[in-house]
Amino acid sequence: MKAAVVNGPGATPVYADFEAPAAADGYALIDVNAAALSHVTRAKAAGTHYSSSGAFPFVAGIDGVGRRDDGTRVYFFAPKAPFGSLAQRTLAPAANCVPLPDALDASVAAAIAIxxxxxxxxxxxxxxxxxxxxxxxxxxxxxxxxxxxxxxxxxxxxxxxxxxxxxxxxxxxxxxxxxxxxxxxxxxxxxxxxxxxxxxxxxxxxxxxxxxxxxxxxxxxxxxxxxxxxxxxxxxxxxxxxxxxxxxxxxxxxxxxxxxxSGIGSVPLDRLLNAVREVLHAALPAGLRIDTRTVPLADVGAHWDDTGSRARTVFTVAG
Missing domain, CATH: 3.40.50.720 (NAD(P)-binding Rossmann-like Domain)
Incomplete structure (x- = not known):
């Protein structure tokens, strides 16, 4: 599969081949549609985030939107290493998958979730x-x-x-x-x-x-x-x-x-995921919006360091 692969600390991810994940108990295989670029995603790729493992290569990205094998559209969080959300396919804990409203656009959901x-x-x-x-x-x-x-x-x-x-x-x-x-x-x-x-x-x-x-x-x-x-x-x-x-x-x-x-540590993960669920289901009735720009995942290297724009960058993934 194609993915944004981080080959070393501080290295800009490259769009390259990476072994696709296999099924595992307690996890969901997900075909990714969209994933936002966040400060945490950048920090993990740089090796400066407290959760960085120091193991390379790995796929960048901590959350995203996609479809499970049964066709269910979901938001997912914290894929199993070395997989990430910036890939055609990933593996995330089933408990960290939140169903999406049918009418909610994948890029909008990815942008507003966190x-x-x-x-x-x-x-x-x-x-x-x-x-x-x-x-x-x-x-x-x-x-x-x-x-x-x-x-x-x-x-x-x-x-x-x-x-x-x-x-x-x-x-x-x-x-x-x-x-x-x-x-x-x-x-x-x-x-x-x-x-x-x-x-x-x-x-x-x-x-x-x-x-x-x-x-x-x-x-x-x-x-x-x-x-x-x-x-x-x-x-x-x-x-x-x-x-x-x-x-x-x-x-x-x-x-x-x-x-x-408020953040991870002061709010349990299951309550944070419930907050994501509430936000995603309120997105259309409340008209929630922020400035967003969508970029094909294939262009990840060119847009990884785009920090000047106030719009939230969302990478879209081709099948």
Whole structure:
């Protein structure tokens, strides 16, 4: 079969022949239709991800969409090494296969599965979101943040506030469910003033994809301006704004802020897969969408390092 084969640490995958997987107990053989390119997929290929085994060659890709031998369309996660999702055929744990709605396009499903799961799990599993609450998405211009805005509105948020640095994407979020947007490209004092009226009205859940300085400004502002005793669940999901922040202890003593994290480790795998299932079944009724570009798997080498585009790259696989 043809696949995106990684021959050494840091090597760009090459479109080449690789031995096809054989049936195994507890696993499903899958003819792959589409698979998204993710940060984890790149890190595993580079040998820098904590789950990297150091064994080569292997097929890149951690998840995708395809058909089982019985014809069932599924999303699948964590193929059995050395197989991956960027191939014509793969082998994934049967328990990690989620049936797809018939009308949902394979490329759309592949694009939204992981970023949508991130948002859904953070809201439902960690924040225990209740319809009618106010949600602030800090870092809403990435794929996960964009979907978080849409999912929060779909689940019944009374108000959704979105922050971000990419002006065009931030403005577009107002057509996707954001009731108001706050640019992050302003100094700390101005940003604090921008947060203040929303905090005074009462924010119930923060989904934070950034950490770093914007999260600190938001937490300090929440301790100062939230109504007395108002519980805020602050869910930390990503850290592209910085891996650490310095937070005054009084912020937590003087408020009802609960700091939570969401991801593998804080949410069991079966619940993460349930979040994927919920996202995929909500995709059409909620009109979930993010910018996506599809590329034939045969062109994987030319597009592996395309990080300048804000669109999520999805490789499509020919039979």
């Amino acid at each position: 970023p949508g799961m991130s948002s859904w799990a953070a809201l439902v599993e960690r924040a225990k979101f209740v319809a009618g609450e106010t949600v602030l998405v800090n870092g809403a211009t990435g794929a996960s943040g964009q979907l978080a805005v849409q999912i929060a509105k779909h689940l019944g948020a009374a108000k959704v506030i979105a922050t971000g640095r990419h002006a065009e994407t931030l403005a577009a979020l107002e057509t996707l469910g954001a009731d108001c947007v706050i640019p992050l490209d302003q100094d700390e004092r101005a940003l604090s003033r921008a947060f203040e009226p929303h905090l005074r009205d009462g924010v119930d859940v923060v989904l934070d994809y950034l950490w770093g300085s914007s999260a600190r400004t938001l937490l300090v502002g929440a301790a100062t301006h939230l109504p007395e005793g108002h519980p805020l669940r602050f869910v930390q999901i990503g850290s592209i704004g910085g891996g650490t922040l310095e937070l005054p202890a009084a912020v937590l003593r003087a408020s009802a802020i609960a700091l939570l994290g």
